[in-house]
Amino acid sequence: MYKIEMIEGGVCAAEGFYADGVSAGLKPGGAKDVAFIYSDTLCEIASVFTTNKMTAAPIRHFWRYGKVQSNCILINAKNANAMTGDAGIDDIDEVLEVLTSRFEQIHNPIMSSTGVIGVRLPKETIKVGIRKFHLRVKNSQAAAAAIMTTDRFAKQIALRVTLEDGGVFHIGAIAKGAGMINPAMATMLCFITTDAQCYSDAMQEILNDVVTRTFNAISVDGDTSTNDTVLLLSNQKSGCYDAAAFQEALEQVMLHLAKAMTRDGEGASKLVTFDISGARNDAEAQIAAKALSNSLLMKTALFGEDPNWGRVASTIGASGIACDEKCLRIAFDDVCVYDKGTVFFDKLMEERAVEVMRRSEFTIACDLGLGAGSFRAYGCDLGYEYVKINADYRT
Numbered sequence: 001m002y003k004i005e006m007i008e009g010g011v012c013a014a015e016g017f018y019a020d021g022v023s024a025g026l027k028p029g030g031a032k033d034v035a036f037i038y039s040d041t042l043c044e045i046a047s048v049f050t051t052n053k054m055t056a057a058p059i060r061h062f063w064r065y066g067k068v069q070s071n072c073i074l075i076n077a078k079n080a081n082a083m084t085g086d087a088g089i090d091d092i093d094e095v096l097e098v099l100t101s102r103f104e105q106i107h108n109p110i111m112s113s114t115g116v117i118g119v120r121l122p123k124e125t126i127k128v129g130i131r132k133f134h135l136r137v138k139n140s141q142a143a144a145a146a147i148m149t150t151d152r153f154a155k156q157i158a159l160r161v162t163l164e165d166g167g168v169f170h171i172g173a174i175a176k177g178a179g180m181i182n183p184a185m186a187t188m189l190c191f192i193t194t195d196a197q198c199y200s201d202a203m204q205e206i207l208n209d210v211v212t213r214t215f216n217a218i219s220v221d222g223d224t225s226t227n228d229t230v231l232l233l234s235n236q237k238s239g240c241y242d243a244a245a246f247q248e249a250l251e252q253v254m255l256h257l258a259k260a261m262t263r264d265g266e267g268a269s270k271l272v273t274f275d276i277s278g279a280r281n282d283a284e285a286q287i288a289a290k291a292l293s294n295s296l297l298m299k300t301a302l303f304g305e306d307p308n309w310g311r312v313a314s315t316i317g318a319s320g321i322a323c324d325e326k327c328l329r330i331a332f333d334d335v336c337v338y339d340k341g342t343v344f345f346d347k348l349m350e351e352r353a354v355e356v357m358r359r360s361e362f363t364i365a366c367d368l369g370l371g372a373g374s375f376r377a378y379g380c381d382l383g384y385e386y387v388k389i390n391a392d393y394r395t
Contacts, residue, residue, distance in 0.1 A: 010140025014194050020133065025128060158172035161249050212286075307337065
């Protein structure tokens, strides 16, 4: 058996990893806006990117050079470098050349960006940030703060995994995301580091599996960004590895950050789990759960703390999957409001359901009664502040 424990350190928790965030002048008021993550040895890489066809330049730059190993990620906020054509890729080349010229120990660096779409990369400003880097700094919190845009709080986590034979490895991560969140692999970025002795092929297979139940299971507003990125880097310094332990730890890391993004949804006050069971198969359960997490009618009902179970049933019915009102059961946490054609929504039950919806975190559970398929999606409410933030985003 193995033991997984939460520890401090974020992306710096794994042996040989360093990170920091600095102020280059992209954000007002001297806020941190450019970050790096660095390993003192080359790393194996696994990656998952947006399925948005208007893919941002940093992702196309990654694909162009077919990066399979790297020891540094450079991240900037305030500018997505998306819809900037080939010039956007050339801008990255220029910035990364400055980075590698300043630090000869950096090899095959990767760039990632987040912010406004359709504006050329502010290269000179980012170069100012690079000149402030000191690679031997371990400040994951500063890096997490630097990559924030409309986020209300920085997001990071680290775990220590102790194997049965006494071997120990670590996984740490930082992430950003609060709006334009509906990953389909929002704006979301996630950078994960580990010293486990694992290689790209194995990491990629595990990452592809885990992302389905984590980042691809969340929604703030139903919009998929041009820049969605998950990068997993392993420098193998621990010298130990166990596939099952690694997958479980990675899933804990990614689910923690996915929920944090949803909880931090622009203007949001509630994190809601949409738990679908009894579907014909897992694929149909996923369709229904994500339909609920994306529904604007559901999101506004959550904001108004209105246990409108009819919207739940209607959204499932409109999702296109097999369903039948005679088999359906709907509950808000432990408050069942509808079960196989019987409505329990009297005044007392409505009051109990409202009490559930006043919580900052709760579950809407729907048993379709048709099979063994299940899936959990995560969403949040949508209120006035979301409109305000996004009406003023560019200004």
